[in-house]
Structures are given as C-alpha cells and as structure tokens.
Amino acid sequence: MGAIIRDPKDNRKQARVGTPSDGTNPGDGITTHSINWLTEPISGIRRLWRSNSAGAAIVAGDGDVKDVTLTLDTAAYVANDVLADTQEVANVFAVVGGRVVIQSITLNDKSDQQQGLRLLFLRSNKSIGTENDAPNISDDDADEILGWVDVSAGDYLDIGGCSIVSRNGIGMMVKAAAGSTSLYIAAISNGTGTYSANGITLKIGVLGV
16 A cells, blocks of 8 residues: 655655555555655656555656567568467566556568558457468457557658658557566558568557556
8 A cells, every 4th residue: 555645844745655564564664755746746746656566666657668579471461461460568567467558659660561550459468360361369359459559551751671650649558467567469461561570670668657
C-alpha cells in the first residue's frame, strides 16, 4: 500500500510505498520520495514510486523504447496474409500485470518495399496463423488482442536503401497478463512486399502508468 503525505512547511509531498518485511508492521519496508509540487507538478507525478512483486521501487511514468525485429517469410506476400506471427517483446511492463501506453512506433523497412501493414499487440503468445497465409486465430484467442496500429504505403520516407515510418502520439493503453511483464506483437500484410528474413525492425516507445 502507498500513501501521499504533504509537508505544509516546504510545499512538498512524499510518496510512501513498500511492503511489510514481517507481514505485520505496516511501517516496515516503507520508502519515501519527496516531490516539490511548486517546481515539478507534472514531472513529480511521473516520479511517484510504487512497488513491484519483489518489493523493489519502480518509477511510475518512466518511458522506454523497445527494439523488435519481426521474423518474416522471404517469399512474396499478398494482401491480408500474416506478415509476421506472434512474437514476444520482453520486459515492456515494469511490474507483472502492469500497464503502459504505446506512444510511438518507428519502423525500418530494410527491404525498401513500402507496403501497408497492420501491427497487432497481444496480451499473451497466441498465434494469429501461418506467415504468408490467411490469418487463423480462434475466437477465444482473439480476446488476447489489445489493439493495432496501421501503417499505409504513404507513411514511408524513402532514405535510399531502406524506408522508414515514424508514428507518434498513438496513446494506446495496454495491460500485461497476470504474472507477465511481456507484450506480444504480430503483423498482417496489406500489400505485396518481398522481404528478407529480418527485413522489418521496430522501435516501440512506451510510457508507464
């Protein structure tokens, strides 16, 4: 349990978090972190401490960027086939069962195909089907899909031997499965590209909440 305590003398508040080390005294294991609300009203909120399952301090609101290389088939795709089946993005969430906001995605199309695609985000490792074939996911497994982001052919910036896409301000909140700190990603082709096996890489920007 945590508490916010205001100190009227210096306009500061303390965030108290932790877990009792002996299971009985609620004061044990408590740490404090002071925030000056006059000088850092927004950043202070982001720096409030909370505890993870091991009792360690985690900063709520901190951001991170996760690198992902999609595993692709090397034969030519057709529209609406599975571009990349589900794969894990480890340690996206600061705590098990936690939440983040997917805020940005930068895509590098190293094969320079500039094809539309749809990125799916899932709560658990549920296959959406065989790559380079039509999607095939059960009704129940589809409940694990948290949302998606579309990339269109017009979104690409051609920079020579590759093309990139930068999507910002996505604002998609996602929640981890119980007992997990991983997010899962898959992709569906909206075009007719031909890629190398590691021809699409992603940088996924997330904010903790």
